[in-house]
Amino acid sequence: MGKTKDQKTKLPNHLSVLRLILIPAVVTCLYFPGRMGSFLAALFFGLAALTDLLDGFYARRYRVVTPLGKFLDPLADKLLVSVTMIMLITLARIPAWVVMLIIARELAVTGLRGIAVVEGQIIEASILGKYKTIFQSVALICLCLHHQYLRIDFHLVGMVFLWVALVLTLWSGWTYFRVAKRVLI
Numbered sequence: 001m002g003k004t005k006d007q008k009t010k011l012p013n014h015l016s017v018l019r020l021i022l023i024p025a026v027v028t029c030l031y032f033p034g035r036m037g038s039f040l041a042a043l044f045f046g047l048a049a050l051t052d053l054l055d056g057f058y059a060r061r062y063r064v065v066t067p068l069g070k071f072l073d074p075l076a077d078k079l080l081v082s083v084t085m086i087m088l089i090t091l092a093r094i095p096a097w098v099v100m101l102i103i104a105r106e107l108a109v110t111g112l113r114g115i116a117v118v119e120g121q122i123i124e125a126s127i128l129g130k131y132k133t134i135f136q137s138v139a140l141i142c143l144c145l146h147h148q149y150l151r152i153d154f155h156l157v158g159m160v161f162l163w164v165a166l167v168l169t170l171w172s173g174w175t176y177f178r179v180a181k182r183v184l185i
Contacts (some may be wrong), residue, residue, distance in 0.1 A: 012064060015055035016072035022048040023083055026144070030087040035147050041084075042144035048080050049137040077133070078106050084140050093143050093155065098166055102136075105173040112180045121183045128172035135165035 022044050029041035055073060059065050082103050088094040116123045142158030 012055040012059040013066065013069050013072055015051040015058070016069065016076045019048045019051045019055075019076040019080055020072075022051075023080055026080075026084055027087055030084075030091065030144065033091050033146070038144055038146045042141045045080070045084055045137075045144050046141050048076075049141070052077055052080075052133075052137075074110070078110070081136055081140065082106070084144070088140070088143050091146075093146055093158075094162065098162065101166065102169050105169050109173055109176045112176055116180060116183060119184055123176060123179055123183065126172055126175055126179075128168055128175055132165055132168035132172050135161050135168055139165050 025044040026041050026048070029037045029044060031037070052073070055069075059069060059073075082099075085094055085099040085102065089096045089099055113123050139158045139161035142154045142161060145154040145158070147154060
C-alpha cells in the first residue's frame, strides 16, 4: 500500500526533527571524550548528517517542500554543526577562531537570505554551499572520532577537511553577498 500525500509531506520534517533530537546525543557523548564517547559522538553526528541528505533528497524528489520544512531543515543543520563545533572547542579539538568564522558566516548568510525573502527575492543555495556542508560534515565526524583507528589519525584528517571547509565557507559566503548585492540593490 502506497504512502498518502500527507505521509509523504511529513517524512522530510520528521527527519529534520530527528536531526534536532540527535544533537543532545552528540553533546552527551562528547562529555565523555574517551574512545567510546568519541566514537558514539561521531556515529550520532554521522546519522544526523545522513538525515540532512535524506530529507533534502526526499523533499525534492517528491516535491514535498513545506513552510515548516523550509524553517526546520536549515535550523537543524546550523544547530547541529554549531553545537558540535562549540563542544569540540571545549575539547581543544578545533580552533575557536575557525568556529567563530563559520558561525558568523552562517548567521550573515541566513540574515541576508531573510532580507531577500522580505524583498520578494529568493537567494538559492549554491553548489559551493553544498560542498561546504559535505566537507564540514566529514571534518566534524573525524574530529569527533579524534583518536587513531586502523592507523588513521582521524584528528589530522578532520583538520584537513576542516581547512577545506573553512575556505569553502568563506568563498560561498562571499558568493552569497555578491548575489545579494545584485538582487537587492
